[in-house]
Structures are given as C-alpha cells and as structure tokens.
Amino acid sequence: EYHIDTVIPLRANMDAYADVMGLTRLKHFRWEELPRPIATPRELPKDLVLAKRERKRQQTLAARKPIPSSLPQPKTLLGLARGVTSWSDCPVPLTAVINREIDTQDEVHDWVLVTTAANWSAQHTRATYKLRAAIEERHRQYKCFWDVLRLTSRKFSLILAQVLFTLLAYT
Numbered sequence: 001e002y003h004i005d006t007v008i009p010l011r012a013n014m015d016a017y018a019d020v021m022g023l024t025r026l027k028h029f030r031w032e033e034l035p036r037p038i039a040t041p042r043e044l045p046k047d048l049v050l051a052k053r054e055r056k057r058q059q060t061l062a063a064r065k066p067i068p069s070s071l072p073q074p075k076t077l078l079g080l081a082r083g084v085t086s087w088s089d090c091p092v093p094l095t096a097v098i099n100r101e102i103d104t105q106d107e108v109h110d111w112v113l114v115t116t117a118a119n120w121s122a123q124h125t126r127a128t129y130k131l132r133a134a135i136e137e138r139h140r141q142y143k144c145f146w147d148v149l150r151l152t153s154r155k156f157s158l159i160l161a162q163v164l165f166t167l168l169a170y171t
Contacts, residue, residue, distance in 0.1 A: 005117035007129045010096075016087040020096045020112050023081045031100065034076040034123065074103045078122035084114065097122045141170070 010017040023029060079098035087094065094114040101109040115125050151162055 005115055005120070007113055007115045007117075007125055007132075009129070010112040010114055014087070016084065016094075016096075016114070017112055019086040020081055020084060020098060020114075021110065023096075024079055024098055029079060029081075031077040031079050032122065034078055034126070036075075072102075072104060072106065074101070076101055078126065080122045082118065087114070092116050093118070095120060095125070097125045099126065 010020070077100040079100070081096040081098070082093075084094045084096045094116060095118055097113045097115070099111050099113065101111075103109070113125055113129050115128075117125070120128075146166055151159060153159060
C-alpha cells in the first residue's frame with residue numbers, strides 16, 4: 001500500500017522456511033552462483049618511499065606462486081521463489097531468497113531471506129540485507145553516544161549546532 005519493501009530472515013523453525021526449502025527439491029528450481037568479489041588493485045601511496053616499498057612488496061608476492069589447493073573453494077548458491085504465501089500471518093505475497101553456503105569441506109548451510117519486493121533479484125535482496133549490520137550499529141551509536149535526551153533546548157539554532165558538532169566529531 002505504501003510501497004515500502006522490507007527484507008527479513010526466516011527462522012528454521014517456521015513453516016514458511018520448511019515450505020521454501022521444499023521448493024528447492026523441485027526439478028525446475030534453479031540455483032545461481034553468487035560471484036566472488038574481485039579484488040581491485042590498491043593505489044600506490046603518494047610518498048615515493050612508500051610507493052617503492054609497496055612495489056617491492058607486490059613483486060615479492062607475485063614471485064611466490066600459490067600452491068594449488070585440491071580443496072574445493074567455498075561458494076554461495078542463490079535460489080529464488082516468488083509469490084510465497086505460506087506465512088499465514090503475512091497477507092502479502094513474498095519473494096524468498098534461499099542462500100546455500102557450501103564451505104571447503106562441502107558442508108551445506110542454508111538460510112532464507114524473504115522480501116515484500118516482487119521484482120528484486122536474489123543478489124539485490126542479499127545485498128540489501130547486508131546493510132542491516134551497518135544500520136544497527138549506527139542506530140546504537142546515535143542512541144548511546146549522541147546524548148539527544150540531554151538536549152533540552154527548543155531553539156532550532158542550538159539543536160542544529162549540537163547535531164552538526166556531533167556529526168563533525170562522528171566523521
């Protein structure tokens with residue numbers, strides 16, 4: 001109704017979780033591999049001594065050939081199920097993203113995110129959920145350290161000064 005979408009994880013003891021995991025056993029269910037982030041080369045420092053030291057370090061690292069590992073690399077598979085209505089307390093059809101984490105010992109760990117957004121991709125939903133930790137930490141910082149409750153003035157200029165000085169200190 002208000003065009004506000006949300007992303008939440010499902011607990012393993014929920015019926016909706018069991019239903020979504022059951023969908024993964026259908027023969028038409030598709031998994032896509034989440035690409036690993038590519039490491040970007042860092043810029044060289046502006047100081048000539050540091051730049052020379054960094055070049056030498058990069059040459060040393062390049063000279064060391066990594067020993068090929070016979071262990072499989074960890075990977076993440078994403079599955080998508082749209083229009084899930086098995087959560088009885090939620091009247092809105094949900095889009096479920098099944099995250100299948102496979103570690104180097106081939107152990108599988110599944111977890112499920114659901115969103116009210118009908119057209120988000122699995123990667124977009126997962127990336128949006130990753131913002132949660134930063135949002136919670138910022139909220140904790142505001143709540144615990146900004147001393148907003150001690151600010152008793154009603155003058156806009158004093159409130160603005162308090163907020164600006166706190167932001168300057170925060171950054």
